[in-house]
């Protein structure tokens with residue numbers, strides 16, 4: 001561990017910023033780690049209790065050690081960011097929040113890593129702000145839309161929505177057991193931390209349910225527009241993903257002109273966590289070559 005990575009805790013990297021982006025006027029929470037000429041932004045998924053730190057805590061340190069600045073944005077409606085009810089496209093809402101954040105903290109251009117909803121949001125950002133995107137890494141997400149192979153909503157998304165409606169430890173365990181292929185690393189400590197995150201912000205849970213009632217399709221299908229994105233893209237999927245099925249990754253590969261796809265076997269919806277070491281090596285190789 002170097003001096004620059006020794007202070008990589010959630011608390012030490014926690015920051016708040018006020019953003020004004022069109023009609024969005026919000027306080028956002030983010031984590032800001034490391035220094036360097038290039039910035040990597042990580043965008044988390046849409047589960048109850050998710051946050052940048054919860055999703056990517058196994059992935060920050062290697063990037064910081066390699067000389068990147070890493071920003072984890074907590075999307076509006078999650079963690080310590082302000083609450084919101086989203087009645088339109090949540091992917092586009094998050095993209096606007098990200099533009100507001102980058103403007104507010106003076107970052108012109110960044111590489112984006114998105115997990116699930118974070119992937120949908122990264123694509124929305126790349127479509128509206130192409131000059132501000134370096135490379136794109138999409139994991140278990142990138143576009144909404146139906147799967148021709150898996151019943152929709154998938155079993156994972158049904159559990160996720162059930163947990164928003166009834167936020168109990170039992171429902172949390174049911175959902176998290178489906179997140180990953182191998183459940184042995186899901187400790188009581190991890191369940192408890194995620195439960196605490198969730199229950200700390202009942203307003204976020206209620207707002208998610210209201211948002212879904214107002215617009216059940218929070219994540220639009222970007223397939224017809226993917227060819228507009230010229231950024232070099234690495235798509236990563238778990239072959240056992242029970243939240244966003246792997247054929248979504250194939251759809252992204254077919255649509256994005258400069259993309260390649262890596263599929264992890266024995267891996268669910270959290271490739272960045274389940275295969276963290278290999279994932280981190282792949283990210284560094286992708287970003288530095």
Ligand SMILES: O=C(O)/C=C/C(=O)/C=C/C=C(\O)C(=O)O
Pocket residue numbers: 044045046047048049050055115116117118141144157160219243244269
């Ligand atoms: O419905 C979708 O397309 C997206 C679903 C998600 O974003 C689910 C993400 C779950 C997590 O990764 C999490 O940590 O909550």
